[in-house]
Amino acid sequence: MSVPAAILPALCEHLAAFVDDSPEALVFTTPSGRPIWRGNLNKVIGWSTAVGKLGVPGLHFHDLRHTGNTIAARTGASTRELMARMGHDSAQAAMIYQHATSEADRAIAQAVSAAMKAERKKAKKPAAGSSDKAKSKGKKRG
Known part of the structure; x- marks a missing residue:
């Protein structure tokens, strides 16, 4: 899938900071490097806290x-x-x-x-x- 050019700078910055060079590397992980699943998403990234701070608590x-x-x-x-x-x-x-x-x-x-x-x-x-x-x-x- 092609990535929109407007997203590339932030994506490249994330890749450089958090993702190793392996072709099998996950782009987004838990702090311990494990996959993020639906069940651990809120805990790992603090979704509820983030959307609350943004003023959109119902955002999924x-x-x-x-x-x-x-x-x-x-x-x-x-x-x-x-x-x-x-x-x-x-x-x-x-x-x-x-x-x-x-x-x-x-x-x-x-x-x-x-x-x-x-x-x-x-x-x-x-x-x-x-x-x-x-x-x-x-x-x-x-």
């Missing part, structure tokens, strides 16, 4: 994944592309992150409006050679 760790995937969905990526990025096997799972937003709704409305205007403009333009037909229409042939 998985909400970070949800936020990142929602941002990815807003880029206009296809459902299949989002599925691949998120590791989902079903479109239904990927669709969870494709929230309707007022900005997206306005953009859709503007695009539909532009398409309609373009079609109207095409419909008003006479086709090549159609002006002669219009003039001769209604005249009796003789």
